[in-house]
Amino acid sequence: MLSVLTDNWELFVDGFWTTVRLFLIAAVLSLVFGTLLAGFRVSPVPALRAIGTGYVNILRNTPLTLVFAFLVFGAPKMQISLPTFFWSAVIALTVYTSAFVCEIVRSGINTISPGQAEAARSVGMTFMQVLGIVVLPQAFRAIVPPLTSVMIALLKNTTIAAGFSVAEAGAIPAVMAERGQNQMATLVWITVGFLILIIPLVFLQRWAERRMAVA
């Protein structure tokens, strides 16, 4: 059981390192893009609201595999060329996850009573200031737990990239099958790997919740 891991240590390390890179880049991008979209959805400009709503309704209802397939197989047919399969995967994960981030941030914004925004407006703050200084910092308190869940889901979603030429943790079983290694043991070790990767996220959530509670 242990030899399955130690004999193929390099394969596991390479695979999980790609998973971590994929996750970190996609996480940062989707947090930024998702928050921006949430801003769109609560903005006073109808056109921006329509874009935000349209984006969320399309991407939230599309299977992730389809988003991948569209970028990797569909885009080249329309003469749209993405640099590498790794970045195609980052884009697919980002556009998919930011729809969920957007809705979570928006639900956080809705927990702040409109009176606060109105008060901020009445002292002359712009929309960006109201959102950035008054509403979002308070909203983040409410959204830490669901946001962590979405990030954990994103981490696991990265395995779909294995089917689209990104050699991350999800691609390990195929290589192990060719090497004649036990599949069950391989899958157990991959599970252990993911559980380990999730631990920092759980601690991050606990830390953020404690910090927000004081504020």
Place this chain on the structure above:
Amino acid sequence: MRMRNLVASLGVAALALTGAACGSDEPDAGGGGGGNAASDACGDLHKFDTAAAADVAGSATYTKIKTRGNPVVGVKADQPNLGYKDADGKRCGFDIEVARMVAANLGFDPEKIEYKEIPSANRETALAGGEIDYYVGTYSITDKRKTQVGFAGPYFIAGQDLLVRKDDTSMDGGKTALKGKKVCSATGSTPIQRVKDEQLTEASNISEFKTYSECVSQLLDSKVDTVTTDDAILKGYAATAPDELRVVGKPFSTEKYGIGLPLADKALRDKVNTILETSATDGTWKAIYDETLGKSGSDSTPPPLEKY
């Protein structure tokens, strides 16, 4: 206002749905057609004369087939012109023809063969457990496998080769010309492992997809420069699009495809070897090759048998 928006978006959704429905109906109406169906659909299979019931003395497998009335054959279903199942469920390809030829010469109607798709990793188990009577599907004869199953043949000698776009001559030198080229193959497969081990190209230029079809799609879209695996599989793809693809034809490994049989059944193995021998001399081998893999434009001859 809210209500009107809701009605409007529902209307749009309904339109989109009916549009999608129309889209998916069309190919059905055309008889499983569509743009590329002509090359994907299986054509007519080779006609074999079913031999008079040839008794294979001492073969447990043969006795089993005879009581059942038809052979159960393990095959692959995703390799065009080799082991393929089209959208209508019809099977065709070189391996399928070999399976039918063996059945016919054993005295069973090839139309009555029951096919089972067995993934590569499960072949030995399926033969040992009696789930299938014999296996024809790019099954390489190796010494390690000979300890678990019996092999008749080889009926074809393949080698790792390169599939390229027809107008691309930059890789005609074979494996040494791969440096700096984007190479694609099936995830974790032996051919891509060889490219990595021998460092034939840079690690960042290697793409791995679940199936060869996905690699071929990337090749046609110029996202990769070549697809590498056994030439038999590549010829099958080249035969589906002879105007766009071709096989380089400088193999750099040797894979002997054999017919997998239960380990202990030497009587059946000898009989199948005789069938293969006859097919090589009477022109049947050549005929079924030309009808399948030969469509890619490359020629081949039956290999010498390795009886044991």
